[in-house]
Structures are given as C-alpha cells and as structure tokens.
Amino acid sequence: MAGTRRVSSIFRTCSTCKKPIAYATRYYVCSVSTCQRTATNFAFCTVDCWDAHVPTFRHKDAWAEEMKSPSSQAEAAALPIQGAANRNIATKKEPVMNEEAAKPSEATSEDVLIVASKLKSYIRAKSGMNTSASVIDALSGKVRKLADAAIAKAQSEGRKTVMDRDFE
Ligand SMILES: [Zn+2]
Ligand SMILES: [Zn+2]
Numbered sequence: 001m002a003g004t005r006r007v008s009s010i011f012r013t014c015s016t017c018k019k020p021i022a023y024a025t026r027y028y029v030c031s032v033s034t035c036q037r038t039a040t041n042f043a044f045c046t047v048d049c050w051d052a053h054v055p056t057f058r059h060k061d062a063w064a065e066e067m068k069s070p071s072s073q074a075e076a077a078a079l080p081i082q083g084a085a086n087r088n089i090a091t092k093k094e095p096v097m098n099e100e101a102a103k104p105s106e107a108t109s110e111d112v113l114i115v116a117s118k119l120k121s122y123i124r125a126k127s128g129m130n131t132s133a134s135v136i137d138a139l140s141g142k143v144r145k146l147a148d149a150a151i152a153k154a155q156s157e158g159r160k161t162v163m164d165r166d167f168e
Contacts, residue, residue, distance in 0.1 A: 011069040011076060015042040016049035024071040028064040031116070031133060032057070043067075047124075051117065063116035065133055113140040113147075 010020040012027070021027045021043055028044040029035070035042045035057065044050040050064035070076040119139070120131045150166035 008073055011073075012043040014045040014049050016044055016052045019045050021045055021069055023069050023073065023076070025069055027067050027069055029067055030054075030057075030059070031061075031063045031065055032059055035062075047120075054117070061112040061116060063120055063131075063133060063136065066130055111140065112136055113143040 009022055011023045011025075012021045013019065014021060014027075028047055028050045030042050030044075030050060030053065034040060035053075042053065044053070044064065047064045054062055114136060116136045119136070123129055123131045146167060147162070150162050153166040154160075154162045
C-alpha cells in the first residue's frame with residue numbers, strides 16, 4: 001500500500017501569497033470558471049488573498065467560494081479533480097439558458113445584479129458569517145423583481161426613466 005511518493009502535508013499553495021494550504025483546512029477558490037480550470041486552478045488561503053487577484057484579472061462579478069481541502073494526500077488522489085472536495089456549493093455555475101432567456105438582451109434573467117464581494121464583506125463585517133454562493137442568485141432574483149415592478153410603474157406613468165420613487 002505504502003507508495004514511493006513522498007507524503008506531503010501540503011495540499012496546495014496559495015495563488016496569491018504562496019503560503020501552503022494544508023490538508024483538511026478551509027481555503028477559497030474564485031467563483032469565475034476560468035480561475036477554476038485545471039490549467040489555472042487558483043486556490044487562496046484567505047478571502048483577502050482571493051480579493052488580491054480580482055483586480056488583476058478584472059473580474060466584474062466574482063466571489064470567493066469556501067472550500068475544504070481533502071483530509072489527506074490519498075483522499076486528494078482519489079478525487080477526479082484536485083480540490084473538488086466541496087464543489088457542491090459551486091456546481092450550478094453555467095446558467096442554463098432556455099429559449100426565452102437566449103434572446104440577445106444585455107442582462108439576462110440569470111445575471112448577477114449585486115456586487116457579491118461587497119455583500120460578502122458586509123455580512124462578514126456585521127456578523128463574522130460566511131455567505132453561501134447561492135445567496136447572490138437569490139438576492140439578484142429579488143432585485144430583478146423589484147426592478148421589474150419599478151419599470152412597470154414608470155411605464156404606467158408614461159416615463160422612460162425609472163426613478164427612486166418607483167421603488168417605494
Ligand atoms: Zn494567501
Ligand atoms: Zn478569479
């Protein structure tokens with residue numbers, strides 16, 4: 001059973017600060033799919049380190065996803081993708097476009113409408129809590145509903161500009 005491979009206690013190194021990320025610890029990946037490709041495969045030891053790469057890669061809507069590294073090298077080797085341990089929070093990535101949503105509008109019904117990093121830091125600052133990735137979608141849906149209602153109100157008054165009072 002014992003392989004000839006050196007047993008390492010380091011799962012990955014942080015893509016920003018290069019500090020080692022141990023097994024069975026919390027780490028972060030970027031919500032942007034290109035940052036999760038095997039070729040790139042970024043991992044970050046803290047949300048701050050994740051934040052640091054965002055301007056570099058000019059992300060618009062991105063957030064850090066909390067992951068847990070596998071408990072051992074053996075477990076990591078058994079995984080189809082390295083670091084896929086807690087992927088479930090991140091699986092619903094590509095929005096499935098149905099025929100209606102496929103029309104060429106600028107903002108589709110799947111678009112993220114809120115600044116995920118700001119919301120996450122607000123929640124963290126206020127409560128110390130993490131924010132699940134799905135919250136961004138849920139809140140975007142709420143913003144979309146409010147915006148739709150405001151649009152209808154502005155239209156009913158013959159305006160071409162949605163105004164603050166349309167949200168009252
Ligand atoms: Zn780091
Ligand atoms: Zn990224």
